[in-house]
Amino acid sequence: MTPPPITDDLGRTVNYMRLSVTDRCNLRCSYCRVGGGPVLPHKDIMRYEEMVELAKLAQSLNIAKLRLTGGEPFARPGFPKLLEMLAQSCPGLDVRITTNGTLLKGMPRLLMELGITRINISLDSLNPDTFKDITGHDLFHTVRAAVDECLEHGLKVKLNVVALKGVNDSELPAFLDLAMAQPLDLRFIEFMPMGQSQRQDEQYWSSDQIVASAGKLVDLTPIDRKSADSGPAQLFSLTGPQGPGKGRLGVISPLSHHFCSTCNRLRITSSGRLRTCLFSDREYRLLPLLRSPQHGPETVLRVIRLATQKKPLGYQLLRDKIGPRVCAKAMSAIGG
Numbered sequence: 276m277t278p279p280p281i282t283d284d285l286g287r288t289v290n291y292m293r294l295s296v297t298d299r300c301n302l303r304c305s306y307c308r309v310g311g312g313p314v315l316p317h318k319d320i321m322r323y324e325e326m327v328e329l330a331k332l333a334q335s336l337n338i339a340k341l342r343l344t345g346g347e348p349f350a351r352p353g354f355p356k357l358l359e360m361l362a363q364s365c366p367g368l369d370v371r372i373t374t375n376g377t378l379l380k381g382m383p384r385l386l387m388e389l390g391i392t393r394i395n396i397s398l399d400s401l402n403p404d405t406f407k408d409i410t411g412h413d414l415f416h417t418v419r420a421a422v423d424e425c426l427e428h429g430l431k432v433k434l435n436v437v438a439l440k441g442v443n444d445s446e447l448p449a450f451l452d453l454a455m456a457q458p459l460d461l462r463f464i465e466f467m468p469m470g471q472s473q474r475q476d477e478q479y480w481s482s483d484q485i486v487a488s489a490g491k492l493v494d495l496t497p498i499d500r501k502s503a504d505s506g507p508a509q510l511f512s513l514t515g516p517q518g519p520g521k522g523r524l525g526v527i528s529p530l531s532h533h534f535c536s537t538c539n540r541l542r543i544t545s546s547g548r549l550r551t552c553l554f555s556d557r558e559y560r561l562l563p564l565l566r567s568p569q570h571g572p573e574t575v576l577r578v579i580r581l582a583t584q585k586k587p588l589g590y591q592l593l594r595d596k597i598g599p600r601v602c603a604k605a606m607s608a609i610g611g
Contacts, residue, residue: 280337281579283551283586291340291540292333294326296348296357298545302375303411304399306437306466321547323357325565327364329543332575338541340369342395346545349378355385362389371395373435377414379421383428394425395433401449405442422459432459433525437466440480447485451492454522455515462508462525467553482509482528489524498523507534529553535588541579549579551586 280288299314300307321329330341341361348354361370372386373395386394398418400406406415425432436443436450454461463485466478489495495511508527513520528534542550547562559582564570 278336281583283584285536285586285588287536287538287586289539289541289583289586290338291342292330292338293342293344293540293542294329295344295346295543295545296326296354297346297351299350300345300347300375301350301377301412302347302414304397304409304437305411306409306439315546319562320545321562321565323353323360325547325562326357327360328565328572329547329561329575330361330365330368332572332579333541334365334368336576336579338368340371341365342371342373344373347375347378348372349374349382355382358386358389358391369393373397375410376418376421377412379424380417383425383430386430387428392429393431393433395435396422396425397435397437398422399437399439400443401446401453405446409439409442422457426457426459434459434461436461436463438463438480438482438485439466439478440484441478444480444488447488448492451489451513451524454524455493455513455517455520456522458521460508460510460523460525462527464527465530467529479530481531482526483531485526486511486524493520495524507538538586541583541586549582551582555587 280290282288297320333341343357345351358370361368370389370391371393372391374397376396376398379396386392396418398406399409400415401419403413403415406418407413422432422434434453438444450461453459463480463482465482466480486495489511494514496514498510498512500509507529508525509532510523510525512523538552542553543561544550544558547560547565548558549561550558559578561575561578564575564578
């Protein structure tokens, strides 16, 4: 008998889990991990077998989609092996990946063979110098080539761009040209100050401002969220002087237009801690339960169910925050 889907006290059905493979990254993006930051010792990170066990338990709770994040997932040794293990142990689970794209060369073919057809790639600038300023590394051309390789192998690509006024806002025309020319989703994400990064109002570029500016360059037609596989993004089809674009524009607005009422996700950190809301610092330690001979899968399932039941409304937490950050941990520690 199929168990009922997990829901919270507000009636939201949770069917999506984000699993951080590692808190380590080969880039040093200014908005993610300021100055490098500490990383967890290896003994405190989940083994691949433990991640697969969690994925199987999540699937038993009707979690349909699993997104693997980091840090940078491809920076963890043996990451392709985890993908193979998930394909074997969790048939039918929709596995997706978020990556910075620097280590993707040669991987798209394997991903398609394993049934992984969707990938999110972070690309905050189309200018090599600006890219280096943001990430700390001169790897723009590597990432740009990875985007093309993914498209050539048939993967559905979403480009994630952290919107930073005064940093990459002048590149909106170039980004729109890219979305017009290639079949990908271009998604601008409002900057969220987390961990050591602090909100700087002069860098805040809201989704409304992005859409207004884009609308002066191309015609935008809103796409129904329910039919667009858009997740938290509001998507728009594009039409330029030469006709319809191949790609789409999206904006994700966690600060200016929250989407808490439709949130369907849980997050698992690389250390095996469950977070039910990005804006809440409350975590539930699952890894000790997985490793303890006194506890079994039923205990882990019970904790996930109880934690999900109390899943908060993030915008209320954000409204009550005092200080410049939305949460204490950096995104790399939570799972981006």
